[in-house]
Structure formats: C-alpha cells, structure tokens
Amino acid sequence: MHANCSTKKVEIFLMGKEGKMGKMVRELAEKDPEVEVVEGGDVVIDFSSPEGTKKAIAMQKPLVCGTTGLSEEIFEQLHALSKKVPVLYSPNFSLGMALCFEMLTFLKKRLKKQAKITIEETHHTQKIDAPSGTAKRMAKILEVEEVLSHREGNVTGIHQVDFLLANEKITLSHEALSRASFAEGALMAAKFLWNQPPKYYSMRDFINPI
Incomplete structure (x- = not known):
C-alpha cells in the first residue's frame, strides 16, 4: 500500500x-x-x-x-x-476482490484457450443491477459474455469463476461477509x-x- x-x-x-x-x-x-x-x-x-x-x-x-x-x-x-x-x-x-482481479488476469493468460470459463454471482434481493458491476469486470477480464446472476435473501456478495479443463476444474471464489x-x-x-x-x-x- x-x-x-x-x-x-x-x-x-x-x-x-x-x-x-x-x-x-x-x-x-x-x-x-x-x-x-x-x-x-x-x-x-x-x-x-x-x-x-x-x-x-x-x-x-x-x-x-x-x-x-x-x-x-x-x-x-x-x-x-x-x-x-x-x-x-x-x-x-474489497481488497480481496482486487486481488481476485489480479488472479483472473493471471489465469486467463494461461488457461483461456484450454478452459471453459463460467462466472456466477449472488447478491441480496435489493440489489438492482444484474449482473453486478464486479461480475461485469470479471467478464471483461476473461472475455466471457454470459454471467449467471442470483438474488437471494441478504447475501452481501458472492462471486465464483470456474475454469473447466479436460480432466480438472479450477474454482476462484470470493464472498464478502460484510459491507x-x-x-x-x-x-x-x-x-x-x-x-x-x-x-x-x-x-x-x-x-x-x-
């Protein structure tokens, strides 16, 4: 810092x-x-x-x-x-999400051609925009067009990215526990x-x- x-x-x-x-x-x-x-x-x-x-x-x-x-x-x-x-x-x-953006950039460079990438996000029911701005940033980094969005209860924010390879899967997940x-x-x-x-x-x- x-x-x-x-x-x-x-x-x-x-x-x-x-x-x-x-x-x-x-x-x-x-x-x-x-x-x-x-x-x-x-x-x-x-x-x-x-x-x-x-x-x-x-x-x-x-x-x-x-x-x-x-x-x-x-x-x-x-x-x-x-x-x-x-x-x-x-x-x-979130500082954790800022680091996730860095990790996604790293993973994209190495896995973009080999992996099927999916993005999923969940937020509280009062959140108006969907997908979330964070999920849109993830999609931009990874050059992915579709994001699966959920609105449930009082969830502060959960974002998950899956990299599906031929015989394995890498998952990067971040959950904000509080605003x-x-x-x-x-x-x-x-x-x-x-x-x-x-x-x-x-x-x-x-x-x-x-």
Missing part, C-alpha cells in the same frame, strides 16, 4: 450518505484517525446512483466512485474529470487518492499486484 506521509486528516464528502454503503463508510470513518467526514471535503466518496455520480463529478474534486449501473456517458464524464483531478473507479472496493469490506477499501482509496496527480486510477494502482 502507498502510505500518506502527511499528518493532515483527509476530509471526505460522502455522496449517498443515507444509503447502506454511505452509512457504513461514515461508521468506519468515525473510528479512523486519518479521515474526517465533512461537507465539501478534500475527496468525494460516491456510493449513490447514476444521478448522484453526476453530482459528484460536478464537484470537480478527487473522486472515489463505487456506484454501479453507470452509463457509458457517465464513464466518459469520469474519464474527462480525471484529466483535471484524480479519479478512482471500482465496482468493488465493511467495501467501506474499508473505499477509505483506503480516498487516503491514497487525495494527493495524487490527475489520472484515472483503479484499485490496482494502490494494491501491490501478486
């Missing part, structure tokens, strides 16, 4: 502060001596909606965005903003981002690749 050598607290503005993720980020931020949630803020953390993300972009401040279901137009706006201020977008801020895993990653991303130069960043930029 990249350490921030400044003793100044990173002031964070929460877009979507009344949502489940916003409340979790605030709860963890209150226990973190390196950050403070304020109006305005040095960095915007956005877990809201496409409309909320547009408002976050309009603030013209360093932006950590975890909102999924965004249109191509909004992604273009995020990229345009990154020419002026640092922007970090990820569909999943706190996403909130922790978002706060780490904000601390990393606030003094970075303008660029479009990802979780890979502040997690050491395996």
